[in-house]
Amino acid sequence: MATIFPLRSFGLASDRAAQATTEGAWVRWSLIAVAVVFLGVFLFMPLAVVFASALAKGVSVYFAALREPDALAAIRLTLIAAGIAVPMNLIFGVAAAWAIGKFEFFGKSFLVTLIDLPFAVSPVVSGLIYVLIFGLQGLMGPWLASHDVKIIFAVPGIVLATVFVTFPFVARELIPLVQAQGNEEEEAALTLGASGWQTFFRVTLPNIKWGLLYGVILCNARAMGEFGAVSVVSGHIRSRTNTMPLHIEILYNEYQFAPAFAVASLLALLALVTLLAKSIVEWKSRQQTKQQELFATRQTATPTSISSAGANAA
Amino acid sequence: MKKVLIAIAFIVALTIQGVAQSSPVTLLNVSYDPTRELYQDYNAAFAKYWKAKTGQQVNVQQSHGGSSKQARAVIDGLEADVVTLALAYDIDAIAQNAKLLPANWQSRLPNNSSPYTSTIIFLVRKGNPKGIKDWDDLVRPGVAVITPNPKTSGGARWNYLAAWGYALKRSGGDESKAKDFIAKLYKNVPVLDSGARGATTTFVERGMGDVLIAWENEVLLGAKDLGQDKFEIVVPSLSILCEPTVSVVDKVVDKKGTRAIAEEYLKHLYSPEGQEIAAKRYYRPRSEAAAKKYASQFPKVKLFTLAEIIGDWQKTQKIHFADGGVFDQVYQPNQ
Numbered sequence: 001m002a003t004i005f006p007l008r009s010f011g012l013a014s015d016r017a018a019q020a021t022t023e024g025a026w027v028r029w030s031l032i033a034v035a036v037v038f039l040g041v042f043l044f045m046p047l048a049v050v051f052a053s054a055l056a057k058g059v060s061v062y063f064a065a066l067r068e069p070d071a072l073a074a075i076r077l078t079l080i081a082a083g084i085a086v087p088m089n090l091i092f093g094v095a096a097a098w099a100i101g102k103f104e105f106f107g108k109s110f111l112v113t114l115i116d117l118p119f120a121v122s123p124v125v126s127g128l129i130y131v132l133i134f135g136l137q138g139l140m141g142p143w144l145a146s147h148d149v150k151i152i153f154a155v156p157g158i159v160l161a162t163v164f165v166t167f168p169f170v171a172r173e174l175i176p177l178v179q180a181q182g183n184e185e186e187e188a189a190l191t192l193g194a195s196g197w198q199t200f201f202r203v204t205l206p207n208i209k210w211g212l213l214y215g216v217i218l219c220n221a222r223a224m225g226e227f228g229a230v231s232v233v234s235g236h237i238r239s240r241t242n243t244m245p246l247h248i249e250i251l252y253n254e255y256q257f258a259p260a261f262a263v264a265s266l267l268a269l270l271a272l273v274t275l276l277a278k279s280i281v282e283w284k285s286r287q288q289t290k291q292q293e294l295f296a297t298r299q300t301a302t303p304t305s306i307s308s309a310g311a312n313a314a
Numbered sequence: 315m316k317k318v319l320i321a322i323a324f325i326v327a328l329t330i331q332g333v334a335q336s337s338p339v340t341l342l343n344v345s346y347d348p349t350r351e352l353y354q355d356y357n358a359a360f361a362k363y364w365k366a367k368t369g370q371q372v373n374v375q376q377s378h379g380g381s382s383k384q385a386r387a388v389i390d391g392l393e394a395d396v397v398t399l400a401l402a403y404d405i406d407a408i409a410q411n412a413k414l415l416p417a418n419w420q421s422r423l424p425n426n427s428s429p430y431t432s433t434i435i436f437l438v439r440k441g442n443p444k445g446i447k448d449w450d451d452l453v454r455p456g457v458a459v460i461t462p463n464p465k466t467s468g469g470a471r472w473n474y475l476a477a478w479g480y481a482l483k484r485s486g487g488d489e490s491k492a493k494d495f496i497a498k499l500y501k502n503v504p505v506l507d508s509g510a511r512g513a514t515t516t517f518v519e520r521g522m523g524d525v526l527i528a529w530e531n532e533v534l535l536g537a538k539d540l541g542q543d544k545f546e547i548v549v550p551s552l553s554i555l556c557e558p559t560v561s562v563v564d565k566v567v568d569k570k571g572t573r574a575i576a577e578e579y580l581k582h583l584y585s586p587e588g589q590e591i592a593a594k595r596y597y598r599p600r601s602e603a604a605a606k607k608y609a610s611q612f613p614k615v616k617l618f619t620l621a622e623i624i625g626d627w628q629k630t631q632k633i634h635f636a637d638g639g640v641f642d643q644v645y646q647p648n649q
Binding site for chain 2: 135137138239240255
């Protein structure tokens with residue numbers, strides 16, 4: 001049967017919790033205090049500072065900073081980049097996870113390594129790769145220039161860089177899930193006469209949907225927040241190739257602290273929404289695995305009903 | 315009904331035509347860090363001027379960053395109609411590496427294509443605790459000097475050349491003495507930031523160093539942002555005339571069909587209006603009228619040009635900043 005990863009780790013944690021209760025009260029409380037202080041200093045305080053600095057010069061400055069044309073253009077570009085990168089990674093991620101999780105083929109481990117590449121490479125290098133390929137002095141530069149195609153220092157470059165750095169998020173999230181689920185259900189569907197697409201949409205997709213959503217949420221957060229790679233290919237043209245993170249840096253360098261943090265607070269809000277969505281998705285997926293567990297135990301308890309159902313279908 | 319439709323179609327056609335006639339044009343000005351405020355003002359003024367002259371709307375977009383980094387981006391394909399960079403060498407680099415403009419670009423506009431100038435002065439902490447008055451005080455032992463890395467920063471090269479020129483003039487043209495002076499000066503530099511803004515941050519925010527060597531325009535403009543009660547401006551007896559240069563990028567404007575407006579954009583910098591805007595943003599204007607009008611805001615300092623002490627930028631780069639040049643010979647970070 002499928003390994004239920006979250007449930008198992010949950011069980012381990014509760015075992016450990018049981019052991020921990022044997023420790024003295026002061027040990028427990030001081031450990032909790034250390035954790036709370038650590039979280040407070042390194043997570044909550046910076047977050048609070050972002051919002052406090054954003055509102056330091058009043059609400060009107062805050063909203064003026066967000067309504068300013070350059071800021072609006074930056075927000076729009078960030079949404080465009082994420083809006084293209086996330087669906088692309090959704091499709092490629094599912095396809096890659098499907099191929100890697102369900103099939104054996106030559107070069108599989110190479111493909112897995114390749115998918116991990118953007119995690120291993122520094123974002124600055126990812127950006128420079130595109131400059132070296134599409135830049136005017138690069139491999140394809142002269143050809144692109146003569147055909148009047150602009151890749152880097154324009155929106156396509158920003159989208160490409162974003163796709164590159166966010167590539168592993170969906171695939172990495174799905175591969176272990178798909179592998180853990182195994183092929184039994186798909187094989188059953190196929191023997192029952194379902195077509196390939198039917199199997200995918202009715203069996204595989206429902207099984208991975210929460211993991212998929214989780215990957216998409218993380219992918220989106222990174223797509224909107226990416227700085228390094230995008231900075232290299234952007235050219236920093238105001239109102240044209242500045243994304244939100246780049247806009248924040250520019251404002252900060254111009255000593256416009258309140259507007260810089262106002263835009264930063266939008267990204268922080270995005271992070272909070274992401275975390276909330278992530279928690280909901282995690283909760284939902286845990287429920288789903290619980291149900292599967294339940295279903296699985298029932299299945300094994302009544303093997304006759306399955307075989308009779310199979311006989312009927314045949 | 316039919317008449318109404320025809321009328322609507324007619325109006326739509328007219329509007330489309332009207333839009334097409336005065337279709338707004340977009341220029342991209344790729345510039346260096348401290349010119350943000352200058353071009354914000356100038357672009358608005360130029361748009362008004364061009365609209366009045368031709369009826370066409372122009373939208374000038376800006377890109378800012380370290381001067382050499384910006385030049386690199388243009389070489390790599392950033393489609394700048396005009397470049398307005400910190401020093402001629404960066405535009406030379408575009409001409410040499412990407413052939414986007416002719417090698418003689420600098421002779422196409424008055425004053426060596428440098429419509430406004432600046433110089434190099436000092437910023438010290440309030441009360442001037444180390445008593446810094448001139449270049450000689452920067453080489454005293456125990457004085458920490460903040461200046462960025464001349465290998466990567468345009469402003470830092472002007473800082474270096476100002477010090478070099480001072481030492482050269484004081485010793486009556488003795489290059490070995492100037493070299494000693496530079497060596498002593500850079501021995502007092504605890505950290506070389508990669509850009510001018512970074513060096514300012516090191517001095518102002520991180521509180522390192524006793525004196526910051528910086529652009530006059532940056533110091534005068536930044537004085538109010540940085541807190542006037544914490545710092546003082548010190549003007550040396552002698553400094554260099556910094557000549558930031560501008561040029562049209564020929565290959566780009568010819569491709570986009572924006573040559574006429576791009577050339578006018580740069581020419582207008584030399585007009586009374588352009589000169590006045592530059593002066594208001596603390597760049598020293600070339601025109602005498604504007605210079606006289608704004609004389610009070612610029613400290614009096616004797617200036618020498620790069621041509622007087624070394625020659626052109628090609629030569630300067632080769633002697634001083636290329637690998638194995640004078641800077642490499644005198645700067646030893648680990649000593």
